[in-house]
Amino acid sequence: MINEERIINKFIEMVKIYSPSLEEREMANYLIGELKKLGLEVYEDNAGEINKGNAGNIIGILKGDGPEVMFSSHMDTVTPCKNIIPIIKDGKIMSKGDTILGGDDKAGIAAILEMLYIIKENNLKHPTLVIVFSIAEEIRLLGATSFDESKFNLKYGFILDSSGKPGSVVKQAPYHEQIKLKFIGKAAHAGIEPEKGISALYVAAKAISKLNIGRIDEETTLNLGIINGGHATNIVMEELNIVGESRSFDEKKLGETIETVIEICQNTAEEYGAKLDYELTREYDGFNFSEDYELIKLVKQAADNLKFPFKAESLGGGSDTNVYNKKGIDTVNLGIGMSKVHSTSEYIEKEDLINSAELILELVKVISNDVTK
Structure with a gap:
């Protein structure tokens, strides 16, 4: 029943729309x-106002029989995403030039729109569908975090935002903690009296050498992904x-890993007469569903x-799915065939x-059918 020409054309049309995180206005208007x-x-x-973006989450409701069911994908893309020129080659849609394609996550949006077209054109039975196109997923899942679930009575949700093939589902995703470390030494002239200084770089290097990274x-x-100073x-x-960051399917292990990092860095700083400041931020909580779970x-x-x-699989990345499960909405992430995402080699097969x-x-x-049984 899928109109293959329409879904491909819609997808190509959408990936041309510039929509980096917190600048989704044009994409929002289109949707x-x-x-x-x-x-x-x-x-x-x-959500745009809350997160200082130029658009909020776009929400559509199609009334039906039975429970409220959410289908969602995010509008934003990573960079470089300006002047994307999509091409089709050997059955694959990719970008021409030095940009991403934007299939993450406009492929999910295209699938949801096509589903809606087919339902409307064929007057198909359906539950009440709550469609959520979120902002700023790529930066700390901000759009989903700002979504007000109290306005709905969602039974469960499906996120279209995984690299697996259609038919695959993410049953488990990790807990994720960000850690900011500040090593504080003492400035001195590097040529005249370096011995009067304490090099924050040297202290940090000593601490890092004791960590198990990877x-x-x-x-x-x-x-540890970002370092700056001097x-x-x-x-x-x-x-x-x-x-830096740590991720784990086991929340206890996550805590132990972070504690180890802080302990090693603090002890090393003290050893060399330096100080350590740190800040922890929980990016999102994990989830784990068995294959006997209703959604799976x-x-x-x-x-x-x-x-x-x-295929039900465990993945080490997070998505809006993590946020919605934390909010109490049972949600899974569906594979849509995205490949080499977040790179200029990104593509998706038609x-x-x-x-x-x-x-x-x-x-x-x-x-x-379940509702009418």
Whole structure:
């Protein structure tokens, strides 16, 4: 039932729209128009105001029979995303030039829009559908965090934002903590009296050498990704700032990893007469569903009906799914076939784009049949 030409054309049209995080206005306007054309009740929330962006989350409601079910993808993309020129080659849609494609997550949006078109054109039965196109997913999941779930009575939700093939579902995602470290030494002239200074760089290097960075175990990772400090080559570096993160499927292990980092850095700073300041931020909580869980079984049934290979997997990345589960909305992330995301080599196969729409349309049918049993 999927209109293959339409979904591909819509996707290509959307990836050309400039929409980096907190600058989603043009994309938001486009989607407001699309949802209204489809006859949905549409509004824009205050997530843009809360997060100092130029657009809020776009929410569309299509009344139906049965529970409220959310389908969601995010509007923002990573950079470089200006003047994207999409091309089709060997069955793949990719960008021409030095930009991303933007399939993360406009492929998800295209699938949701096509699902809505098919439902309306064929007058298909459906539960009440709450469509959420969120802002700023790529920067700390800000749009989903600002979403006011109290306005709805959502039974569960499906996020279209995973790199797996259509028919795959993320059953487990990690807890994620950001850590900011500031090593404070003492400035001195590097050529005249360096011995009177305490190099924050030297102290930090000593501390880092004692850390286990990378994959800690099968459930846990630690990374230090940003380092900056110093003002001139002739000054012993007084301050060095490091921003890192740890992720783990096990919340206890996450806490232990962060505690180890702080303990090693504090002890090393004291050893060399320096000081350490630190700041912790919980980016998001993890989730873990068994394959017997209702949502996972719904996805499996839809995949089986379409003869798509089903796979329930654990992934080390986060998404809006983490936020909605924390809010009490049982939610899973669906594979839509995105490949090499966050790079200029990004692409998506046309078949996966089409199959993503097929899958969620089948999910709607499965849910509707369950309601009438």
